[in-house]
Amino acid sequence: MSQSDLPVGQDEANQPSQDANSMVNPWSVADGVDYDFIVEQFGSQRISEQLIERIERIIGEPAHPWIKRGIFFSHRSLEELLDLYERGEPFYLYTGRGPSSEALHLGHMIPFTFSRWLQRVFNVPIVIQLTDDEKFYFKSYLTLEEASRLGFENIKDILACGFDLQKTFVFRNTDYIQYLYPAVCKFSRHVTLNKVISTFGFGPSDHIGKYAFPPIQAAPSFSTCFPHIFKGNEKVHCLIPCAIDQDPYFRMTREIAPSLGWLKPALIHSSFFPALQGPNSKMSASDPTSSIYMTDTPQMISDKIKKYAFSGGGATQEEHRQNGGNCDIDVSFQYLKFFYFDDEDLERIRQEYTSGTMSTSELKTKLIQVLCKFVEGFQQNRASITPEIVQASMEIRNIEFP
Amino acid sequence: MSQSDLPVGQDEANQPSQDANSMVNPWSVADGVDYDFIVEQFGSQRISEQLIERIERIIGEPAHPWIKRGIFFSHRSLEELLDLYERGEPFYLYTGRGPSSEALHLGHMIPFTFSRWLQRVFNVPIVIQLTDDEKFYFKSYLTLEEASRLGFENIKDILACGFDLQKTFVFRNTDYIQYLYPAVCKFSRHVTLNKVISTFGFGPSDHIGKYAFPPIQAAPSFSTCFPHIFKGNEKVHCLIPCAIDQDPYFRMTREIAPSLGWLKPALIHSSFFPALQGPNSKMSASDPTSSIYMTDTPQMISDKIKKYAFSGGGATQEEHRQNGGNCDIDVSFQYLKFFYFDDEDLERIRQEYTSGTMSTSELKTKLIQVLCKFVEGFQQNRASITPEIVQASMEIRNIEFP
Numbered sequence: 145m146s147q148s149d150l151p152v153g154q155d156e157a158n159q160p161s162q163d164a165n166s167m168v169n170p171w172s173v174a175d176g177v178d179y180d181f182i183v184e185q186f187g188s189q190r191i192s193e194q195l196i197e198r199i200e201r202i203i204g205e206p207a208h209p210w211i212k213r214g215i216f217f218s219h220r221s222l223e224e225l226l227d228l229y230e231r232g233e234p235f236y237l238y239t240g241r242g243p244s245s246e247a248l249h250l251g252h253m254i255p256f257t258f259s260r261w262l263q264r265v266f267n268v269p270i271v272i273q274l275t276d277d278e279k280f281y282f283k284s285y286l287t288l289e290e291a292s293r294l295g296f297e298n299i300k301d302i303l304a305c306g307f308d309l310q311k312t313f314v315f316r317n318t319d320y321i322q323y324l325y326p327a328v329c330k331f332s333r334h335v336t337l338n339k340v341i342s343t344f345g346f347g348p349s350d351h352i353g354k355y356a357f358p359p360i361q362a363a364p365s366f367s368t369c370f371p372h373i374f375k376g377n378e379k380v381h382c383l384i385p386c387a388i389d390q391d392p393y394f395r396m397t398r399e400i401a402p403s404l405g406w407l408k409p410a411l412i413h414s415s416f417f418p419a420l421q422g423p424n425s426k427m428s429a430s431d432p433t434s435s436i437y438m439t440d441t442p443q444m445i446s447d448k449i450k451k452y453a454f455s456g457g458g459a460t461q462e463e464h465r466q467n468g469g470n471c472d473i474d475v476s477f478q479y480l481k482f483f484y485f486d487d488e489d490l491e492r493i494r495q496e497y498t499s500g501t502m503s504t505s506e507l508k509t510k511l512i513q514v515l516c517k518f519v520e521g522f523q524q525n526r527a528s529i530t531p532e533i534v535q536a537s538m539e540i541r542n543i544e545f546p
Numbered sequence: 547m548s549q550s551d552l553p554v555g556q557d558e559a560n561q562p563s564q565d566a567n568s569m570v571n572p573w574s575v576a577d578g579v580d581y582d583f584i585v586e587q588f589g590s591q592r593i594s595e596q597l598i599e600r601i602e603r604i605i606g607e608p609a610h611p612w613i614k615r616g617i618f619f620s621h622r623s624l625e626e627l628l629d630l631y632e633r634g635e636p637f638y639l640y641t642g643r644g645p646s647s648e649a650l651h652l653g654h655m656i657p658f659t660f661s662r663w664l665q666r667v668f669n670v671p672i673v674i675q676l677t678d679d680e681k682f683y684f685k686s687y688l689t690l691e692e693a694s695r696l697g698f699e700n701i702k703d704i705l706a707c708g709f710d711l712q713k714t715f716v717f718r719n720t721d722y723i724q725y726l727y728p729a730v731c732k733f734s735r736h737v738t739l740n741k742v743i744s745t746f747g748f749g750p751s752d753h754i755g756k757y758a759f760p761p762i763q764a765a766p767s768f769s770t771c772f773p774h775i776f777k778g779n780e781k782v783h784c785l786i787p788c789a790i791d792q793d794p795y796f797r798m799t800r801e802i803a804p805s806l807g808w809l810k811p812a813l814i815h816s817s818f819f820p821a822l823q824g825p826n827s828k829m830s831a832s833d834p835t836s837s838i839y840m841t842d843t844p845q846m847i848s849d850k851i852k853k854y855a856f857s858g859g860g861a862t863q864e865e866h867r868q869n870g871g872n873c874d875i876d877v878s879f880q881y882l883k884f885f886y887f888d889d890e891d892l893e894r895i896r897q898e899y900t901s902g903t904m905s906t907s908e909l910k911t912k913l914i915q916v917l918c919k920f921v922e923g924f925q926q927n928r929a930s931i932t933p934e935i936v937q938a939s940m941e942i943r944n945i946e947f948p
Contacts (some may be wrong), residue, residue: 277731277898288731322724329679329690329720332755337739353734356758357877467633 179388180216180416186391188218188413188450195223202226203265209485210258210414217389220398221410223321225381229266234546235355235381236373237262237408238364241302242320243295243316244283249435250515251417251427253522254482256305259385260415263308269373269543272302274316281353291319299534301438304526307537310544313373314537317360322370323540324363335398343392350364362397365409380545387416418478422454438523442516449476449515451507457504464506468500469507476504476511484514549828561810567621577641581619581790581817588793590620590815597625600804604628605667609768611887612660612816622800622810631668636948637783638775639664640766640811642675643704645697645718646685648823650918651837653819653829655924656884659708660816661787671945674704674767678720679686683755694720701936704841706928712946715775716939719762724774725942726765736802738777745794764799775945782947784811789818803882820880844918851878851910851917859906870902871909878906878913886916 183190191214196207212218225235239259241252246376263270274295280288317324326466335358340346345384346354363369367380374380384394391413398408419427419434433452436445458464471477471494483533484490493510496502585592593616600610612618627637641661643654665672676697682690697718704716717728742748742757765771769782776782785797793815800810821829821836829836835854838847857874860866873879874895886892895912898904 277727279733281735284735288728313839318727321727325679325720325723326690329682329755332758333683333686333753335746335754336751337754337757338750341750346739348740348743349738351735352739352761353731353758355739355754356734359754 155323177444180453182201183218186388186395188220188391188411189222190527191217191219191222191412195219196303198226202230205265208258208261209487210254210482213485214415214456214479215482216258216414217386218413219411220394222383222412225410228381233381233520234268235266235410236268236367236370236545237381238273238382238384239269239270239386240275240361240364241298242275242279242282243291243298244279245284246294246297246300247437247439248301249427249436249437250479250482252301253305253438254414254417254420255385255387260305260307260384261338262383265312267311269311269313269545270307271370271373272299272307272312272314273361274298274314275357276362277317277360278323278357281351281357286422288318289400292316296531296534299521299537300529301423303529303533303537304522306525307531308516309537312537313370313541313543314534316538319538321360324360324369327363327366328359329368330404331397331400334355335359335396339396343396358393358396362400365394365397366401366406366416368406369383371531372540373545375545379407381407384409384411384416385412388413389416418454418475420448420452420454420475422473422475436515436519437525438519440519442512442520444514445519448510449512453479453508455504457507458500461503462505465500469502469504471498473514474507476507480507480514483518484510563831566761569798570713571779579695584790585620588790588797590622590793590813591624593619593621593624593814597621600628604632605944607667610658610660610663611889613888613928616817617656617813617884618787621813621814622699622796623810624785624814627785627812630783636670637668637785637812638670638769638772638783638947639672640675640786641672641701641788642763642766644677645693645700646681646688648696649839649841650700650703651829651839652881652884653837654703655840656816656819657789658704658709659785662707662709664712664785664787666713669713671713671715671947672709673766674701674709674716675763675777676716676724677759677763679719679723679755679762680759681755683759690720694718698933701939702928702931703924705931705935705939706924708927711939714939715772715943715945716936718940721940722942723762726762726771729765729768729771731851732760732806733799733802734758736805737761737798741798741882745798745838754927758778759786760795760798763795764802767796767799768803768808770808774942775947777947781809783809785814786811787814788816791818800817819884822850822854822856822877824875824877838917838921839923840928842921844914847917847921848914851914854869855881855910856915857906859909860902863905866905867902871898871899871904871906876906876909878909881913882909882916885910885920891898 191211197209199207199211205263214396229235237259239255259270276288276291276295280286280291299314337355340355343524344358365382365384366378367374367379368380386394394409394411401408420436421434436448440448454473454475456470456477457470458467458469474497477494477497480490480493493502493507497507593613598613601613603608631637639661641657650900661672678693679692681693682688701716702746707912737760738756741801742760746760748756767786768780770780788796793813796811796813803810809907822838823836835850838850842850856875856877858872858874858879860869860871871943875897879896879899883893895909899909
């Protein structure tokens with residue numbers, strides 16, 4: 145799941161009510177996130193060096209840079225999933241997106257790019273949920289029809305990440321609810337109102353669509369929801385790559401699964417992708433200057449980064465040369481950590497920027513170069529995704545599964 | 547809608563929590579119902595003599611005895627519906643049942659028998675919802691699969707009431723949710739948690755399936771949910787015959803419809819069908835002696851009425867002859883009021899029983915005769931309803947609508 149465009153300040157009316165708890169949840173991300181604290185509070189596991197080595201042994205190639213660089217930093221039951229995989233039991237991937245905007249931004253790319261990598265290295269099917277119902281519930285300005293239309297458009301972006309169409313099933317909830325519904329009913333009967341309130345912090349004046357939604361996001365974690373892929377096999381394990389803010393959904397899913405005799409999905413969590421204005425500001429769908437969109441031109445990318453990318457460098461060139469820059473808070477460096485895959489050169493940049501040898505301007509120039517290449521490559525892929533390809537990916541069809 | 551098998555004492559765990567309000571709602575029927583009070587409290591309209599005459603003028607035949615005898619006693623917007631009907635705008639009927647038991651009892655027959663009559667005299671289509679999801683939510687002992695199976699079986703009983711299959715569409719929610727879902731989402735966004743709590747009295751430890759359900763019962767009130775019948779016409783009016791305890795669902799439906807630009811459904815309400823043990827006792831699905839089932843043999847019917855039917859007669863034959871019986875509380879007389887359609891003879895019986903000329907035993911003999919004939923006729927019809935006929939009634943097919 146994507147961290148999508150949350151939290152969205154403009155849509156206060158649809159935010160959880162005042163009695164919301166202060167935990168990280170899908171709709172409110174605390175400023176200045178302490179990931180160690182989150183791992184401890186959520187009770188997930190850090191991805192250790194040993195685990196990374198094990199993954200590399202199994203897949204026979206280097207782990208994705210986002211794992212090695214700690215961007216995917218936490219997991220649940222990944223070890224057990226790998227045990228089973230090594231014994232010949234394949235799993236499937238589940239990710240998704242809430243379609244609330246026409247264009248995706250860089251942050252939205254994280255779960256899809258990573259899922260595509262997982263699909264390739266483990267050679268497994270993936271199901272991708274477009275929660276048009278959820279976005280209709282949480283964005284009061286959206287009609288259901290518009291959310292569904294955005295869903296269709298967003299699928300083009302998702303497929304442009306290069307998924308293997310033979311092993312990829314994409315669905316909008318409004319098209320596929322029939323297949324999710326038995327699992328949604330069974331799951332719902334195990335979730336009390338109290339539980340939803342304590343997990344998501346909704347209040348008494350929130351509408352019941354919000355309360356009803358969590359089981360709909362939980363359902364695709366269970367292979368029964370995809371008879372055309374798993375042919376009735378209820379015991380296929382599921383791995384969910386998602387931003388850490390989606391964990392409450394799946395923590396609840398994992399909590400309830402055993403009482404239904406269902407398998408707990410495994411999770412792999414990414415950290416938040418910072419807004420241009422810095423890790424302590426919020427990416428807002430309503431503020432186009434807060435992020436780079438996948439539709440942006442090279443000029444727009446260049447302008448935005450030069451103008452808005454929060455700098456960890458010195459206040460003056462003089463000061464920067466003397467004291468150096470702080471890569472931990474410098475957004476340009478953080479973005480390179482996400483999108484520049486040359487480990488050695490990235491380390492050189494880190495050292496030079498930290499020491500003050502490299503200026504903020506030089507760092508930004510490097511980032512602009514890297515992002516323009518990434519975005520242009522994406523745009524070329526996307527141009528080749530026709531509505532027919534989208535339709536084909538959504539077709540309820542036989543999908544090969546061992 | 548049927549008053550179904552409520553209230554069900556055995557299933558306390560699934561009853562509304564202690565903070566339920568004291569109103570009549572789908573899960574708790576106050577003892578000794580005061581219908582004038584209900585009409586006033588609910589804000590519905592009594593069915594007047596003038597309205598009955600108007601109905602008879604429009605349909606060109608006598609009104610159903612249940613209207614004339616005050617069994618269907620209350621309505622909402624029926625006058626307006628008739629205005630439109632007279633101007634050539636047809637409507638459709640919507641009723642339903644929660645499938646929680648294998649066999650239906652006499653009380654369950656009321657809405658279906660009456661709906662069948664409405665379908666005939668107005669020559670309109672009917673949609674019939676089987677809420678297998680609801681029964682799964684409210685009966686903790688039921689699996690979803692079992693509720694769906696019971697739904698299929700119950701459709702045989704429903705069709706045995708003689709519906710015109712050319713104009714009848716029957717669906718289980720688990721089969722048809724895809725078509726209801728857009729309306730369910732839109733409706734849900736207009737219902738706050740507070741509203742559900744104040745209407746149905748659920749508590750914080752109730753599961754969210756219960757909270758999510760009301761929009762699913764509301765949805766079929768809107769013609770958009772049936773594209774195969776109304777071909778996209780969103781402005782077809784709906785008439786819902788139901789027991790008065792279902793009114794909270796549709797009061798909420800009517801309240802919210804205008805904010806979505808949808809038409810308010812019209813309603814026609816029946817009073818409660820009394821349990822054998824009397825108007826102050828409760829019909830319980832778990833107590834077979836509390837009602838006559840449509841599967842009962844003549845011997846069973848005879849035994850139950852002789853043994854359990856609450857008598858309004860004198861304590862002794864002597865006393866009865868002297869003071870007479872009280873037809874208002876005598877269950878045998880009440881049942882005759884429902885199922886004996888000879889007005890003159892019923893009036894004779896009333897007078898003779900009230901005066902004490904007719905004994906309780908004679909009254910019961912008459913009722914046994916009437917019910918055995920009704921139940922046997924039903925059983926013959928039901929025997930002719932094959933699974934293929936059920937399937938055909940559930941098929942999403944073109945249904946003629948002017």
